[in-house]
Amino acid sequence: MSQVKYVDRKNTNCNKWDGQTGMFGEEGLLPLWVADMDFQVPECVTKALSNYVSQGVFGYYKVPDTYYQAFINWEKQYHSYEVHREWIRFSPGVVSAFNWITQFMTRPDDTVIVLTPVYYPFLHAIQNNHRRLITSDLINTSGVYTIDFEDFEQKIIENHVSLFIFCSPHNPVGRVWTQDELKTLLDICRKHHVFVISDEIHQDLTFAGNTHIPSFSAGDYDDMMITVTAPSKTFNLAGCQNSVIVIPDEELRKKWDEYVTGIRILGGNAFGYIAAEAAYSGGHEWFEEVKEIVYENYLLVKNTFAKELPDVVVSPLEGTYLSWIDMKAYVKPEDIKDFMQKKCRLALDYGDWFGGERFSSFVRMNLATSQENVKKAVEAMIAGCIH
Ligand SMILES: Cc1ncc(COP(=O)(O)O)c(C=O)c1O
CATH class of the missing domain: 3.90.1150.10 (Aspartate Aminotransferase, domain 1)
Known part of the structure; x- marks a missing residue:
């Protein structure tokens, strides 16, 4: 059924x-x-939420270990990626997360690059935070999009780019980047000291034999990248506002922790955690x-x-x-x-x-x-x- x-x-x-x-x-x-x-x-999500609602008390929530484990298991099962519990941080949304990371990884007037066409809140994040936007257009061959690596690198050099906001898989062109593409792209970033935010919110929705490779799995990029993902696209939970930030590097985690201490977004609402855990555990x-x-x-x-x-x-x-x-x-x-x-x-x-x-x-x-x-x-x- x-x-x-x-x-x-x-x-x-x-x-x-x-x-x-x-x-x-x-x-x-x-x-x-x-x-x-x-x-x-x-149904497992509605059940978990209903159970919580029916006990009728909505006080401060202690995030259970099972929430983290559910995400860790999902990443391992679907993306062969081993996330450690201590790497995981919270954000209510992926968009909030990449705005905040832009704020603490760059300074006003720094230059940020994106591959266009791209999910427009990337552009807004750069402009609203008073960073300089540089775009590198994807190459469109009869609807099939590829990265213009030469243009990407040239623009990084010419404009002293310090941050790249990356969409993987790519909204709106529907590409799932291959290992070779990821490596070439991220190696260019490493070579020119460009920090990377990898937005992998669409990681689970892949088709026709295409496999999403987490950017962290494409090579040795832990010290130059933060990944943001969420159960919201996969399980239709955007209104629950529960996203996951993955930061394997200790120094970067310190930066994030310092930043969120300042804005006091240390955790989300109970409903988001409960929905996310239920979905990752039973929504297969x-x-x-x-x-x-x-x-x-x-x-x-x-x-x-x-x-x-x-x-x-x-x-x-x-x-x-x-x-x-x-x-x-x-x-x-x-x-x-x-x-x-x-x-x-x-x-x-x-x-x-x-x-x-x-x-x-x-x-x-x-x-x-x-x-x-x-x-x-x-x-x-x-x-x-x-x-
Ligand atoms: C690439 C990408 N990032 C982020 C989001 C939205 O994230 P959130 O609702 O968690 O802020 C979307 C939604 O369409 C998206 O396509």
């Missing part, structure tokens, strides 16, 4: 369905934007089923466009549940927002959010929803192009 249940989330105060005005200026669009799922979490089957649903939705998008609008470029989905789609053969980049909203009635992430107008012909579609919603979205785009 299926463990994954689609839910109608309308009128539940969820951002994706009920909070479109901020980004789109209106409500009522079919939303395939915000990166959360329209699926109920694994649910997770495998979600992956199948996501990949089927991707194939639906890819195959339907291939048949009806063959010049739409859908990037191969190696990882994440986000599909990166280039509409330039059918829609002028300057018309894409009107096209998606007015003609198709869709809320999708617009390409220019990910690094500028050169990505305006793209949209990012969230595949973690029902097949019916994905079908409706694709059909609306096809109809919009044809009529």
Whole structure:
């Protein structure tokens, strides 16, 4: 029996369905934007939370060893990565974490590099913290993205870059970086003394034989990197605000600990810990089923466009549940927002959010929803192009 249940989330105060005005200026669009799922979490998570709620006392929470062990076991089982208990730190969100690490690893006006197009809060973190943003565009070959190592290194040298915020797997282009790519990239960083924040929030969502390699496992990088991940994408727990920071190096841990002592974010809420522990301990089957649903939705998008609008470029989905789609053969980049909203009635992430107008012909579609919603979205785009 299926463990994954689609839910109608309308009128539940969820951002994706009920909070479109901020980004789109209106409500009522079919939303395939915000990166959360329209699926109920694994039953083991609701049970663990219900048990906690039913005892009716919500005082200060002592994080049990079983929480850490659940994460350690998950990393070992799915990523062959041995995390030590003392390396683990807490953050309510991955975005908060990379903002904070940017603050204590760099100084105002220092230069930070990212590979574009990229998850836009990377860009905001750099700009909001008054660091200088340098971008190195990925190379796009018919929708398949690779790193321009020469450009990356050149820009690091020319701009005295001190920090690289890295997305692995990469949102929005769906790449799962290979061992060779990771090593080449991180060796360049080592050579030029560039510190790395490795955002691995999408680590578990990989498809078609692609395997995520934790950046720490790609080589000897402990003293130049901090990794941030979370159960939030994997198990649809973003509202529970529980993320994991992995810091193998003792000196770096000291820096982190000193920094968070200053801002007094020493731990999260009970619900987040309970949900994360339950998911990592018992969510395996649910997770495998979600992956199948996501990949089927991707194939639906890819195959339907291939048949009806063959010049739409859908990037191969190696990882994440986000599909990166280039509409330039059918829609002028300057018309894409009107096209998606007015003609198709869709809320999708617009390409220019990910690094500028050169990505305006793209949209990012969230595949973690029902097949019916994905079908409706694709059909609306096809109809919009044809009529
Ligand atoms: C690469 C990446 N990092 C971080 C986040 C969000 O992290 P959080 O909600 O824990 O702040 C997302 C959500 O889409 C993401 O794609």
